[in-house]
Amino acid sequence: MLSGVLVVSAPGKVILHGEHAVVHGKVALAVALNLRTFLRLQPHSNGKVTLNLPNIGTKQTWDVNSLQLLDTSFLEQDDAPAPTTEQVEKLKEVAGIPQNRAVPEHLAVLAFLYLYLSICRKQRALPSLDITVWSELPPGAGLGSSAAYSVCLAAALLTVCEDISNPLKDGDNISRWPKEDLELINQWAFCGERVIHGNPSGVDNAVSTWGGALRYQQGKISSLNRPPALQILLTNTKVPRSTKALVAGVRNRLIKFPEIVGPLLASIDAISRECERVLGEMAAAPALEQYLVLEELIDMNQCHLNALGVGHTSLDQLCRVAAAHGLHSKLTGAGGGGCGITLLRPDLERAEVEAAKQALTGCGFNCWETSIGAPGISIHLATSLHGPVCQALGGL
Numbered sequence: 001m002l003s004g005v006l007v008v009s010a011p012g013k014v015i016l017h018g019e020h021a022v023v024h025g026k027v028a029l030a031v032a033l034n035l036r037t038f039l040r041l042q043p044h045s046n047g048k049v050t051l052n053l054p055n056i057g058t059k060q061t062w063d064v065n066s067l068q069l070l071d072t073s074f075l076e077q078d079d080a081p082a083p084t085t086e087q088v089e090k091l092k093e094v095a096g097i098p099q100n101r102a103v104p105e106h107l108a109v110l111a112f113l114y115l116y117l118s119i120c121r122k123q124r125a126l127p128s129l130d131i132t133v134w135s136e137l138p139p140g141a142g143l144g145s146s147a148a149y150s151v152c153l154a155a156a157l158l159t160v161c162e163d164i165s166n167p168l169k170d171g172d173n174i175s176r177w178p179k180e181d182l183e184l185i186n187q188w189a190f191c192g193e194r195v196i197h198g199n200p201s202g203v204d205n206a207v208s209t210w211g212g213a214l215r216y217q218q219g220k221i222s223s224l225n226r227p228p229a230l231q232i233l234l235t236n237t238k239v240p241r242s243t244k245a246l247v248a249g250v251r252n253r254l255i256k257f258p259e260i261v262g263p264l265l266a267s268i269d270a271i272s273r274e275c276e277r278v279l280g281e282m283a284a285a286p287a288l289e290q291y292l293v294l295e296e297l298i299d300m301n302q303c304h305l306n307a308l309g310v311g312h313t314s315l316d317q318l319c320r321v322a323a324a325h326g327l328h329s330k331l332t333g334a335g336g337g338g339c340g341i342t343l344l345r346p347d348l349e350r351a352e353v354e355a356a357k358q359a360l361t362g363c364g365f366n367c368w369e370t371s372i373g374a375p376g377i378s379i380h381l382a383t384s385l386h387g388p389v390c391q392a393l394g395g396l
């Protein structure tokens with residue numbers, strides 16, 4: 001087992017097109033966001049495992065010996081198995097988490113225990129660890145905060161247990177893992193996501209692991225070739241919602257109205273494919289007409305997402321306010337509140353962008369102007385981090 005401090009970080013994500021449809025086997029296009037989650041892991045010999053999540057005010061410590069005594073044989077399967085509902089229920093019992101409550105801090109603790117007990121069980125003894133996770137991502141806003149959390153946990157636990165090697169070499173401030181290791185990180189992170197979300201598509205953890213811009217369909221991931229550096233406004237309506245409930249709602253609507261909802265999902269699939277084609281053309285020479293096509297695709301998809309039942313009045317307001325400034329927006333992620341994206345064409349005057357941002361902020365929303373396509377899971381030299389990250393992780 002490794003003995004030094006590890007610091008890893010993983011990005012959040014924005015889905016350009018294909019949310020919800022991707023759960024039903026359709027194509028999604030997703031990009032890594034310039035907002036990250038950071039994890040610091042300190043191995044100890046104090047016989048304790050501590051998980052500290054300052055963003056959600058949770059700190060929990062377990063005695064390694066009592067975890068060691070638990071009957072976790074129900075976890076003993078092949079590498080990165082998909083957690084079953086029975087396993088998750090059993091884990092709740094073991095962790096003393098109420099059966100019928102699914103508050104975010106319980107789910108985060110549960111995902112940690114699942115990954116810790118499953119990944120570390122091959123060690124002679126379960127390791128004593130002190131883990132702090134801190135995020136720049138707002139939770140529950142559709143920006144993949146839970147996936148970034150699971151990806152960080154998977155990467156740090158696999159590294160400390162030496163299932164994958166530490167890629168940070170002398171003199172590096174930051175490094176990334178090779179492809180095979182990223183695949184393993186992604187598989188385990190998907191398990192963490194399943195503990196939290198039930199039946200996610202896997203797109204969020206894939207983007208957080210690989211970074212950049214991805215096409216995702218039924219677990220098949222491919223990077224988009226030289227995607228243009230799109231600028232967007234990312235707006236958080238701050239309306240809370242549950243991804244699990246929204247995904248279940250779409251499934252129910254599909255069961256109830258297969259002839260209506262099936263074609264909507266097929267049309268979203270076609271929008272993702274058309275967007276991918278246009279982004280491919282833009283790699284060579286981006287032109288204003290292509291931005292206009294991207295705007296049309298955004299408008300059509302937003303209507304479809306409303307028809308799937310995952311819209312919200314706050315998102316309607318976001319789209320209306322941006323439209324008053326000539327801008328085109330759609331929800332991103334699960335919808336029902338959460339975040340929306342607004343495309344910024346390169347021909348826009350600075351004053352127009354500022355006016356739109358001000359109008360959105362005036363609605364009580366948080367609004368950031370950002371670029372997309374950040375690097376995936378990375379490992380940092382602990383002493384190279386400064387400012388709020390360093391403070392939040394308890395000083396490095």
Ligand code: MEV
Nearest residue numbers: 019020200201202333334
């Ligand atoms: C959530 O970010 C995206 C959804 O498509 C769910 C999923 O893909 O698991 C709504």
